[in-house]
Amino acid sequence: MRVRRIFFGIAMTLTIASWNVNSIKARQEHAAKFLEEKKPDVLFLQELKRESLPELPSEYQINFVGQKTYNGVAILTRGASAQLISSQLAGDPDDLQARYLEIEWEGIRLINIYLPNGNPVSADSDKFPYKIKWMGRLYNRLKELKEGNIPFLVGGDFNVIPREIDCYDPSAWVGDALFHAQTHKMWRMFLNLGLFDAFRILHPDKRDSYTFWDYQGGAWPRNRGIRIDHFLLSPAIADRLLSCSIDLTPRGWEKASDHTPILIELSTQTQ
């Protein structure tokens, strides 16, 4: 059992969760149920697929950027202290896809991303070049924050399978945009900046831990999944990491999203 520092009888822990819900309209009840059961301090949502949000529990402040049919990300934070920094990733004013949200909350810069999938990887599609350019733009932004000594974390659906142990069958993913050599190079650049994959800090060699399972072919009951939803932490935040877990329960709910939530716990700054 982990000993938590106690101050005035209150466990000084922040819980931050991230979940690609694959349409907030279809998953409104699931999102509300998750919030009620886990009571996170912060929830990142991706793939909302709407221009506006349905009703969600009122104790959360909501920052949201959306569009019709595709993409869409939101950050729900307890209280009313969140400050919007940006709802667009710098580096391409013509890119209007709703995939990026950056806020300041409780002394931490919180960045929620829905990173482009990138498939198909083929000469006649712009999707993979768009993904790699998007990752380069994200790198530039994270580098700025790092050099500014701003404590931050970036979480969400990265559409990156970092290593062989992060998928059920590596041979099936060779050449795919989620497992491509160029995608891996960009991922390594994030790490080389001095950022840490929260899950791998605490579970460096753990296998069979996934956040996404295809709807097809019985992938979920067979645990044929991939780990593509992540939290990357700047050093000061990594020092505060207490736990990182994948909540498998919502993937088993009726009419589930194909992703399930990932959660981290941080000790509070006063420790």
Add this chain to the structure above:
DNA sequence: ATGCCTAACCCCGTTAGA
């Protein structure tokens, strides 16, 4: 093997997801 799901939009088949 782009397919044996799922969601959105609205064309009730096509596009996208991963």
